[in-house]
Amino acid sequence: MEYPSTGRIAWVTAPHTVEIRQRDIRPLAPHEVLIQIRASALCGSDLHTVRGKHPSVSLPSTIGHEFSGDVVAIGEAVSPARLGQRVTVEPCTACGTCESCRSGRYDLCGKLRFLYRDGDGAMADYILVNESSLFPLPDAMSYDEGALMEPLSVSIHAVRRGGVSSGDSVFILGDGPIGILTAAACRLAGAERILLAGHSPARLALAKSFGATETLNAHDRESAEWVLDTTGGVAKSFECVGSEGCFEQATRALRPGGVAVIAGIYEEPHIRMDISRLITRKLSILGTQSYCHDFPRAIAAAASIPLKSLISHTFPLDRLGEALETAMERKRETVKIVIHP
Ligand SMILES: [Zn+2]
Ligand SMILES: [Zn+2]
CATH class of the missing domain: 3.90.180.10 (Medium-chain alcohol dehydrogenases, catalytic domain)
Structure with missing residues (x-):
């Protein structure tokens, strides 16, 4: 041409x-x-x-x-x-x-x-x-x-960053594309229980078809409380929304030694947090964006998603x-x- x-x-x-x-x-x-x-x-x-x-x-x-x-x-x-x-x-x-x-x-x-x-x-x-x-x-x-290989790469990278491994219980905040794709990436990484909270019944149903094992409509109940009641606390959480409230839920749902991976974009970047929880429960908080050698992983994974x-x-x-x-x-x-x- x-x-x-x-x-x-x-x-x-x-x-x-x-x-x-x-x-x-x-x-x-x-x-x-x-x-x-x-x-x-x-x-x-x-x-x-x-x-x-x-x-x-x-x-x-x-x-x-x-x-x-x-x-x-x-x-x-x-x-x-x-x-x-x-x-x-x-x-x-x-x-x-x-x-x-x-x-x-x-x-x-x-x-x-x-x-x-x-x-x-x-x-x-x-x-x-x-x-x-x-x-x-x-x-x-x-x-x-x-x-969609780009957002899938973002989710695969976040899940690698969180070190999700076989048998892990995880909690994902957000039923947008990144939350849903993170459920798929957690499933591929071998997570056993994948809890996901969001606000749309249609997207929560979609999240289940991508790998979420249990979902919560966060209008109904505080999501961290739901996670703690259901699992006693998860090993890894993924904040895929970008708000102070979700950050709070993501850290509160963790068991001692747990890891919160923060993937949301914060329009309001200054937030308050309970630092004692971080210290006494020995939590890790990891930020993530983009990818690093994740496109080939995404392309290989795509056929099963x-x-x-x-x-x-x-x-x-x-x-x-x-x-x-x-x-x-x-x-x-x-x-x-x-x-x-
Ligand atoms: Zn994007
Ligand atoms: Zn460089």
Whole structure:
């Protein structure tokens, strides 16, 4: 095909103001490829950005980092075999030379960059990325499922970070996509009891099909109390919401020596906590975001996870505003929204 000269891309210019713009597509650097985006999923973090409340993103910013598509052009140093490949992309880049990068922990790189924060969001027709960020999709994987390899990698990374092992009891706060995918990742890691609390009957039912063994509608009861009554306290908890109240429940539900993994994004980052509980019960609190060598794990795990059922809505790019409104309404049946440019 002819190299495209322009393509559409979404910009959040101010809180709750999203513009679809045309941008010029620059020529490829030697190790870059041009991807025509086929599926791009909305993430909870995109909604924080649209509200202007993402703690690490200032406006204006592009959005979109969970996507898949076709390699439609390649830089001169890229193997021709890449052309036409169906791929998903790890949407961040590390410096490659610092001590963390050299030791294999590129997720700890001080110069870690997320493409969308630098104007290369995936709510767009095309995106230019480095060949090293590409992961080919298996033939049986659809573009929609391919776009979900990013959030699945986040959950797999969180579960590895928590050190979930065979026979563990775990508690997950949140019935959004990350909470639900964390249930799937805990199941794959061998957890025996997987308790999950959320607010939507439809999403709680979905969580069960992904691996949750018991669920609670948190409207009915305080979730930590439910976990303590049911299990006596869990080994690991996963906070996938991002609120002081959920942080509190995540630490209170632990047995002595337990580990709370904090994965939610906190629009209000200063919270109060009972530090005595941490000390006397010898708890560990671990923060997590992104991934490190987790995309191949996600792709390998995908076949055993009912990923398609996570997608509740699809919209074309020119209806992104409507897609965002649907996501912000927090309707009970809304789970994952995928944009097809
Ligand atoms: Zn995401
Ligand atoms: Zn580095």
